[in-house]
Amino acid sequence: MSDSLHEPWLRGIAFNPAAPSDVLIRLVDEAAGEAGRLMCAGRDLPDAVIDAALHHPARGIRRALARNRHVDPARLAPLAADPSGIVRGWLAGGPRPRPRSVRPLPDDILVTLMTARDGGEDGMLSAHEIVQELGFSRQIPLSFHRSLAGHEHPGLRVHATHRWQSLTPAQREALLDDPDPAVRDAAQKSSWELDPEAVEAKLPSIGSHGKPHVLGTCALSPGLVEQCFADGTVLPLTWNRHTPPDAVTRLARHAEPKVRERVAARPDLGLDLVAELREDPDEGVRMRARLHPFPRTWAEYWAIHAVVGHGPDCVCPITEPATQPAPDWFAACAVSEEPVLRRVAASWPGLPAELAATLAQDDDEEVRIRLACHHPLAPPHLLVDVFVTRPVHRPHLLSLPAFPRTGLTHLIGHPDPDVRALAAADPALPEPPVADPDDAVRRAAAANPNLTPETLETLLTDPRTAEGAAANPSLPLPRMHALLDHCLNGVTGPK
Numbered sequence: 052m053s054d055s056l057h058e059p060w061l062r063g064i065a066f067n068p069a070a071p072s073d074v075l076i077r078l079v080d081e082a083a084g085e086a087g088r089l090m091c092a093g094r095d096l097p098d099a100v101i102d103a104a105l106h107h108p109a110r111g112i113r114r115a116l117a118r119n120r121h122v123d124p125a126r127l128a129p130l131a132a133d134p135s136g137i138v139r140g141w142l143a144g145g146p147r148p149r150p151r152s153v154r155p156l157p158d159d160i161l162v163t164l165m166t167a168r169d170g171g172e173d174g175m176l177s178a179h180e181i182v183q184e185l186g187f188s189r190q191i192p193l194s195f196h197r198s199l200a201g202h203e204h205p206g207l208r209v210h211a212t213h214r215w216q217s218l219t220p221a222q223r224e225a226l227l228d229d230p231d232p233a234v235r236d237a238a239q240k241s242s243w244e245l246d247p248e249a250v251e252a253k254l255p256s257i258g259s260h261g262k263p264h265v266l267g268t269c270a271l272s273p274g275l276v277e278q279c280f281a282d283g284t285v286l287p288l289t290w291n292r293h294t295p296p297d298a299v300t301r302l303a304r305h306a307e308p309k310v311r312e313r314v315a316a317r318p319d320l321g322l323d324l325v326a327e328l329r330e331d332p333d334e335g336v337r338m339r340a341r342l343h344p345f346p347r348t349w350a351e352y353w354a355i356h357a358v359v360g361h362g363p364d365c366v367c368p369i370t371e372p373a374t375q376p377a378p379d380w381f382a383a384c385a386v387s388e389e390p391v392l393r394r395v396a397a398s399w400p401g402l403p404a405e406l407a408a409t410l411a412q413d414d415d416e417e418v419r420i421r422l423a424c425h426h427p428l429a430p431p432h433l434l435v436d437v438f439v440t441r442p443v444h445r446p447h448l449l450s451l452p453a454f455p456r457t458g459l460t461h462l463i464g465h466p467d468p469d470v471r472a473l474a475a476a477d478p479a480l481p482e483p484p485v486a487d488p489d490d491a492v493r494r495a496a497a498a499n500p501n502l503t504p505e506t507l508e509t510l511l512t513d514p515r516t517a518e519g520a521a522a523n524p525s526l527p528l529p530r531m532h533a534l535l536d537h538c539l540n541g542v543t544g545p546k
Contacts, residue, residue: 136181478499
């Protein structure tokens with residue numbers, strides 16, 4: 052057989068769902084080239100294969116495993132102390148491409164990464180750079196952040212000071228009086244955020260990218276508020292809970308509709324201003340003011356903000372909110388006449404099953420899309436409908452455990468090749484389209500377990516279908532080993 056088939060065979064076997072550990076372990080080898088690294092990064096793996104990859108001498112194998120989003124993160128613990136800083140950095144950076152919803156790393160891995168004294172023996176990354184990667188990865192759960200202020204390791208208490216406003220007053224006081232001088236110094240350096248005069252003094256030294264964050268989160272002096280009105284930088288003040296009441300009133304009557312819109316849903320807005328904004332000439336302002344009976348807390352305010360204006364093709368990260376509204380509030384949103392509030396309810400994965408079932412049939416398309424992308428009980432037919440009609444959501448939908456892999460044969464004639472490829476893999480399909488003009492459809496059809504052994508053998512010898520055929524779960528185990536023998540023996544010698 053032609054050597055040109057080696058790579059597609061290796062890639063196919065690497066992702067064959069029926070391939071046992073002894074087959075996959077043969078691919079955890081530099082001789083398997085890119086296929087082995089793709090396998091370590093891109094699929095669920097048996098324990099024996101994980102162990103082989105964790106202790107593999109080749110950094111590329113360990114590095115690939117570090118990015119695997121299918122393996123239980125707890126199994127990756129040895130990589131947090133890997134001799135290679137590159138491996139540690141890839142673990143800290145998380146899966147690539149980064150999914151919308153990222154699984155958190157266990158606390159012991161986070162502690163190891165954040166307290167490391169160096170960046171690894173290869174010297175390509177510093178310990179600080181690895182922690183920076185971790186900070187942007189979304190792999191740190193809020194529960195871990197909240198535990199840092201009382202952690203026994205002083206370095207982690209230093210990290211706690213970096214989220215100063217999320218701490219309780221008692222935690223801030225304890226850090227300012229910490230027995231470790233480095234912790235006290237870090238706490239003192241962070242305390243300016245709640246000191247209005249210190250904020251005003253520090254703002255000129257902060258870069259343009261950081262100023263909106265400061266103006267939107269920190270305590271503000273009267274002089275700084277006046278400066279914002281004078282130079283037209285008031286928008287961040289609309290969501291800053293420290294904005295003085297008189298400034299909130301001025302913002303509610305600002306000439307810019309986008310400013311009035313953001314103020315209209317503040318939980319501290321007076322009823323007189325709510326009534327005024329409900330009659331605003333701008334529809335966006337009126338809509339936000341109509342929602343005011345619901346956003347009574349800042350948690351509710353931010354839950355609404357995460358939805359308003361994003362549209363049906365929003366692919367924003369799905370993250371854990373800093374504060375969560377009460378379940379009863381989400382239930383009230385689910386039966387609201389306001390589509391925006393039903394979208395909010397559909398975005399909460401804890402919504403009861405009966406309400407989720409109702410929203411799955413909602414007249415508003417964005418409600419249905421948000422339910423499909425966020426709720427574990429979204430019905431299979433809805434997941435498929437959104438996959439077909441909204442291509443931007445396909446990568447996320449395919450990652451969901453509930454996404455159906457059967458009952459799709461009616462889509463085999465769809466003009467979109469991605470949809471046909473989905474249907475081509477359905478085991479109930481009587482005649483998988485192995486001659487489809489699209490590569491992805493042919494691969495999916497060649498991997499369909501409904502194919503006969505004779506057809507499968509033919510497809511293995513065709514470069515256009517070889518990868519899919521090698522990934523077919525009905526491929527006999529002896530045949531898998533025979534293909535690996537053919538591909539690897541010329542490089543590594545007889546097995």
